[in-house]
Amino acid sequence: MCKTLKTLTITILLSACFIISAAAKEELVTINDLVENALSYDRQTVTVEGEAIGEALERGEYSWVNISDGTNAIGIWMKKEDADSLEYFGDYKHIGDTIQVTGVFSRDCSEHGGDVDIHCSSLKIVKSGHSVSNTVSSTKIIIAAILSFFAVLLAYFYRAKTKKRKNVN
Amino acid sequence: MNNLKTRSPGVYIVSYYTGYIIIGTAFLMTVPLLTSLIMGEWNPALDFLISMSISLLTGLTLMTFGRSTHTDSSQVDWRYGFIIAALSWIMLMFLCSVPYLLSGHTNSVLDGCFDVMSGFTTTGLVLTQDLDHLSTGLNMWRHILTFIGGQGMVVLALSFLVKNTNGAYKIYCGEGKDIKLVPNVKGTARIIWKISLVYLLVGTLALWICGMFIGLSPLSAFFHGLNMFESAWSTGGFAPNTQNIMYYHSFAYENITIVFFVLGSLNFGLHYAIWQGKKKEIIKNIEVQSFFVTSFLACAFAVIKLSQLGVYTDAVSSFRRVAYNVLSAHTTTGFGSVYARQFANEWGDFGILIMVIVMMIGGSACSTAGGFKGLRVGIVFKGIVADIKKVLSPERSVRVAKYHHIKDYVLDDPTVKAASLIIVCYMVLFAITTLLGTFYGYSLADSAFEAASVSGNVGLSIGVTSATMPALMKIQYILAMYLGRLEFISVFALFGFVIGGIKKLCARH
Secondary structure, eight states: HHHHHHHHHHHHHHHHHHHHHHHHHHHHHHHHHHHHHHHHHHOEEEEEEEEEEEEEEEEEEEEEEEEEESEEEEEEHHHHHHHHHHOOOEEEEEEOOEEEEEEEEEEEEETTTTEEEEEEEEEEEEOOOOOOOOOHHHHHHHHHHHHHHHHHHHHHHHHHHHHHHHHHH | OHHHHHHHHHHHHHHHHHHHHHHHHHHHHHHHHHHHHHTTEEEEEEEEEHHHHHHHHHHHHHHTGGGGGOHHHGOOOHHHHHHHHHHHHHHHHHTTHHHHHTOOOOSSHHHHHHHHHHHHHTOOOOOOOGGGOOOOHHHHHHHHHHHHHHOOOHHHHHTTTOOOOTTHHHHHHTTTTOSSSSSSSSHHHHHHHHHHHHHHHHHHHHHHHHHTTOOHHHHHHHHHHHHHHHHHHOOOOOOSSSSSGGGGGGHHHHHHHHHHHHHHSOOHHHHHHHTTTTTHHHHHOOHHHHHHHHHHHHHHHHHHHHHHHHOOSHHHHHHIIIIIIHHHHHHTOHHHHOOOOHHHHHSHHHHHHHHHHHHHOOOOTTTTSSSHHHHHHHHEEEHHHHHHHHHHSOOOOOOOEEEESSEEEOOOHHHHHHHHHHHHHHHHHHHHHHHHHHTTOOOOOEEEEEEEHHHHHOOSSSSSOOOOOOOHHHHHHHHHHHHHHHHHHHHHHHHHHHHHHHHHHHHHO
């Protein structure tokens, strides 16, 4: 009896988790979807997930944080303290924090001169960013050295020949 | 060998000068190389070292091959001038794409070549992937290409490398620039560079300061300022991030770019005249008149229509989203303050048509802009008016039509014919490119928008240009950008030269 009850409880819990995560996933919209269906999403509350890129652009008590989800990029208007909670922003040397943002999407934001943006109401860091180690390949170093050597050599010979020709003339 | 040299000296002349221009561009790679080293980006630094060496080897080989001709530059006739300019652009397209390919941010050689041609021709369409994670060095390279492309690689090579300038004017004209600011072509090339470098200092400083005010860190604001200025002045349209000008979310930043891309789209002759104190030239010049009339009408019509459709309802958003994009299109810059698909989904057929028209007209002749140019529109318009007047006036009266472009010119039939011919060439190119787009299943509006953008070297996209588009379309777009930039004649001369050479070879065997 106890075993059956345990199995039943676990099954219910797992099902609940599955339903909740499915519902959460259902709400996620890609940025390209937002742009493509901007008229229907206009002034609606949406949830997007993407990597914070570049840097936070501080504007008084608020900041702009641009995020990219691989399909496109969009500006998120959020409180400065929310922006400050982000540690990494994506660039050549970093992978930015992946954040999930819920907020009101505007196709023609009246507060920001017709910007296509999302005014953030809640922010969650889904995955922390990190520095990227760009290791230099030894093959690349060797190729660069060989090619540079030959370029200098050819330049030297060209110069020598041109000088010789000038002297003859 | 000597027999061959006397029989076909053209091959050696073309080889020598093409090599010269390639070496000039190879030296340019020191700028992104140093940037990479300063920023501690070791992989990109090696990429540039490799690319520079390959370019130097290619350039020196070509110069060695054609060395015998360099002492006598008077041999460079018009034909060779055009061929040298056209061939240099093709060779540089391949050589300058090496850093892109080594960076791993392009999917294929074709995509790399597409982006380089887009930069050189100041178009601004992008196939490079993941722009937001590009190294500072590669971003610097992308924007240098567009900056140099705006002024012209040939202009650069002539300014700093060529000692003998007898044949240089012909090569210079081959790049679509035919204005002589001073009698000496080297002097003209140097003036073009002086004008651009002064604006470079002023523009970078303005955008740097503005960048810091809008929240960028000082170092980042500097690189953004430099890159965005280079792009705006050369009417290029590249930006360091995926969102283009939308990345900054700033009205002030947008306004500064407007100032510089409008200035960049004006004739270098006009800049020089104003620098010399001839301020009235701004009002009298036919190109300025043409530009202000067409841009005002286009902005007004687009704003009214989009306001009627309810797309943008208030004045600020109408200016930032409509007028900005129309001006960006008219000057052939290509900075976009709306997403590509917003043109298709929200602007409607009228809005798209307005954009197509202004993209085709473009900026001024002998500027950094593309399109068939305001000067030609003005000449053809005045030509039509003159013809109507001629028909309406008595047979015995003789009327002489004139137009003002730096100085007064008589509007004769050959001038009108030459201007019309180039416009017809652009229209044919636009039609073929549109046709290809519709062949691959894109809508007529989308195909026409993108065709106007590539033919006019604009860079705005409606969403057609992507890494996944058919390879043949990428090739056609490269060709359209190339033909549009060099204004046809040089490319036709190169084709004729190659076909002539093949015929000669066939006849010998």
